[in-house]
Amino acid sequence: MALLELQGVSLAFGGLKVVHDLDLQVEEREIVSVIGPNGAGKTTLFNLITGIYRPQAGDIMLDGASIVGLEPHQISRRGISRTFQTLRLFLNMSVKENVMAAAYGHTRAGIFRSMLRTPGMRREEREIEALAHERLAFFGERLMGYRWDQPAFSLSYANRRRLEIARATATNPRILLLDEPAAGMNPAETHEITELIAKLREDGGYTILVIEHDMHVVEGISDRVVALDHGIKIAEGSFESVATNEKVVEAYLGLNTAATK
């Protein structure tokens, strides 16, 4: 059974069908890339999986159980975490606290225990801090040292993208949804991200769904590629087969826009 399964998922804004009758299966520890031209509905797909939007038709199942209708924080606790294409960090909090905050879902200490600083609460705090340390150390020296206590707004664009990933992994997810992780990075950093995504799976055992425009990245990481256009899955399979698929080429070159309604 697939870890994540979408069955006939549809969503329209007004008359605009943003995602239409989409089927998708993602196996445990698989890396699947979602590609498609701007406005194809890729980010909307992530918003549907994470519960930010609710599908108007179809079902989304995690481990065989439907997650449609759950609040986003409940879905996060069931093991789906994400990064945002538009970067939504907690800018006025420190780098460390950005990551620590995401441990909320799998930690327990209540308000009153926190007020009393019970030994159990303090132990949990130390664990959360250690977790943040570990998640940030994944990116080598870039988010370590003095940057720990720097507010997130002082980070560069590329470091913000890294921090988004570190924060997403701090929820201890099974599935990671990465929305354009290489956007805004220079070629060297893009190359590094490609390797890091593979390493994320090695180290964390995550199942990863990536939206990416950079075809070198897509080629480098994907077990499987899914191409969307106008909310419809137009191709699926290995990178080679999708990249050479006629519909995909047309969608990217914009020849098909009039035909697909």
Add this chain to the structure above:
Amino acid sequence: MTDSTPHSSSIPASGPAVGQDEWVARHAARRLMPVGPLRTVEERLRIVPWWAWLVLFIAAMSLLPVVESSGYVRRVGFDTVLYMLLALGLNVVVGWGGLLDLGYVAFYGVGAYAYALLDSDKFGVHLPTLVAVPVVVVIGAVVGFLLGLPSRRLTGDYLAIVTLFFLQLFQTVMTNGDSAFGHNLTGGPNGILRIDPLHLFGHDLTVQHQGVFAVSYFYVALGFFAVVFVALRFVNSSRTGRAWRSLREDPLAAEAMGMPVNWLKLMSFSFGAAVAALTGTLFAALNASVFPLTFYFVLLITVYTMVILGGSGSQPGVVAGALIISPLLEMLRDPGKSRIIFFAVLIGGVGLAARRSRTLGVAAAATIAFGFAVHELARAIDASWVSGEKAGGFAGAVDHWVVHPAQLASWIPPVSYIGLIAATLLVTTLHGRLRLVALVPTLYLSAFVWENVMLAKPEPARYIVLGLILIALMILRPNGLLGERRVEIV
């Protein structure tokens, strides 16, 4: 095809390499740090742990009744501690939760009224303080929670208006509660009188001792403050506190990272309300009476001013805000002191605005000369124009400079007031030498309005000076005195 993404084109061709974020980080640190000897002082002070500061602060505050025997000053000290508590509570909602709660002082009222009903002759209930205070705190928390329920899906402007409505509702209910279903529940506009003082183990804590304000209340309030400060600080550095601040920064991201945003909003409301209610018990017990109008807009604005001026989100900040504003508002009741404060703020404000400009000295000299010239001219034309009451000292000096007629024609106050606003707006739109030329009469006009219009009405004048101080401080420190550097949009 593959590289035609909109984002890759945003990378500068030269490439920022590693330098850019390095630079940003250092730049931010540099701006936070004063240079020179102050810097080392600040660095050394950072080693002192927060609790040591708190102990020092409480110790210093405890000395107030020792060094000052005046009942009035002690009373102002007590009120200041209440303000510090109120500011701490509001900081939970506004500073951490990021929720614009305009009904906050209603919870203060809820606490005061709840204590009044549980400990007064009103219904003959006289709970011991050790029972009443926790009960009132729970009532405050529950009411906060209930108000939060309909508001939990509301954000921003909507939340503000709903909570403001709640404040109005509280007013209406308390004012008309003297005939609710044929019963007198709240005493209506006359409030509730003869409220019990705090009493522990059958022993009353008297408010007046030989006709002078007893210091016991001051110390009780200070004790409450210490407990609340520490408790909230601990919450802030726990997972709940981080979640509150995440919610303030980006509710959607917080929710997606596993934080139950609606629940956290309710908790934040509830916590703020509980602190306000706790403060309300002290207020009611000390004054032995409560009236609806105490818990209204003026108080709301005052507490917000403290939080914003001190630095929303920073506990020491909001305490400092209360510590400055509360005595300041008291001083402003006295026209002599409020005059000094006004001119200090005016001069300080102009100085700040022109920090880097060399024309400041010119502007100051020109304004002084302009004032004397106008004053002499007025006297030459009609001596009654400068025959307003004379005083010595600083006030006397001002009187030789500002035109101050004994009798003010009725059209002068509104015209000069509106003229001042227009002149101020004009100054902000002008540049260079023109600005300087316009600034001189504007400054003079503001002194004129102050001396002739404001001082005659101390009550609004108090708050206008407060507003001026806020404006001056916002220029200097946009995030409040002790607030952390903040970015709103990036």
